Amino acid sequence: MTIATKIESKGKPGYPTHPKAQPPAVRGDPITGDRYYSKEFAEREWKYMWKRVWHVGGRTAQLEEPGDFIVHNFMHESVIMIKQTDGSIRAFYNVCLHRGNRLVAVESGSITKALSCAYHGWKWGLDGGLQDVQDPDDFPQGNPCGKLKLKELPCGTWGGFVWYSFDPNAKPLLEYLEPIPDLLASRDLDNWVRVIWRTLTVNTNWKFASDNFNESYHLPTVHPQMQAIIDEDYKNTIFEMYPSGHNRMIERGQPSMRSKFPNEVEPAWADMLREWDLNPDDFQGRARDGRLALQEAKRRLGPSRGYTYFETMYDDELTDHLHHTLFPNVTITGTSDGLHFFRTEPHPDDPNKCTFDYWYMVPRIEGRTEVPTIYGMRPYEEAEHETNSFTNHLAELGIGDFLSQDLSVAEQQQQGLRSEAYQDAYLTGQETRVRRFHEVLNDYLEGRR
DSSP states (O other), X not given: OOOOSOOOOSSSOSOXXXXXXXXXXXXXXXXXXXXXXOHHHHHHHIIIIITTXXXXXXXXXXXXXXXXXXXXXXXXXXXXXXXXXXXXXXXXXXXXXXXXXXXXXXXXXXXXXXEXXXXXXXXXXXXXXEEEOSSGGGOTTOOOTTTOBOOEEOEEEETTXXXXXXXXXXXXXXXXXXXXXXHTTTXXXXXXXEEEEEEEEESSOTHHHHHHHXXXXXXXXXXXXXXXXXXXXXXXXXXXXXXXXXXXEEEBSSOOTTSSSTTSOOHHHHHXXXXXXXXXXXXXXXXXXXXXXXXXXXXXXXGGXXXXXXXXXXXXXXXXXXXXXXXXXXXXXXXXXXEEEXXXXXXXXXXXXXXXXXXXXXXXXXXXXXXXXXXXXXXXXXXXXXEEEHHHHHHHHOTTSHHHHHHHHXXXXXXXXXXXXXXXXXXXXXXXXXXXXXXXXXXXXXXXX
């Protein structure tokens, strides 16, 4: 396994990394099947882990004016995040303190002066304070206005994401995320546009994605089409993990030696070369040399084509795939074109089900009105929320789509994990971060974090 904190680069050398990046050392905690289907285990996750971590509630672009709000439902809780008159964002439990009615039933919107409960008309200000009630003189304990406030949660922003935590004593957001903000500092994520926003319901436990995105061992089998453009060989891959529980994996953007003709230019690689005025014929017999040539071409031609953001990126970021897994349930994959955001969240009652979110965020390019995505061309504007089941998604895109490939395996694996034949994962060295993820989870469940 290759462990490193720096890659040599021609123009802007090295990747930003954290000085505490360390080889994946693990204790050997078993990864048993019941972790994926036991209701008791899921309840422990909620009590000891989910209530202590930071959650992504949405994008700051959804909160432009004071009174704009977004709602994020998680397990049996609902959280409303509201932009304040001073420009800050505050998060509250989405529940009226009178009789427990949920205040807001939609996922986003805007309010002028107050949130009004649909049950008895109690009105709550943007700052969570109770402003008005019906029959204020009929309360034996006195008028509650000015006394009661919605229960507030810690709230913060980074990377254009709005975050909240159920833990009133949560560590500061940037401390929790360390070192992810440093690793993605060359991208102006606050101003990138979410052009895809899709949620799928999947018949599998939420942890499948954390397992899946913490290794690339599955790529040759599950995603063979990627071998023409991604070097998934563990000997050429950088694996990093951090004390926070977050990880990073860097794969070079070049044909894999596992492909049928690793030294020849296959169609997908040829298209990438032509896009940057490189002649594929010049790389026949040495296809992997196209990686450095692409870096030079993007560096030279990017600004004139409107890709001014290339100027802040490292050379290797112009070609390679940087996978950041944020404990417990978010993966952010950076390419030169955009950012893929993946998130799984547990079903409130059934550990055999989850939701899978896929967002695609891109920088604006001068003169461009559309951007290519796995769902075809999309406009450069904040996307509408699309929801679907995985089954329908499969029918829509087909099994060749990389999301469908991953989710198909996940549902099969969920069934197999219930077998008495499965006792623990038998892992390769390159899958070490999978076991580390489960050990960090165990640390939360056992009170060590």
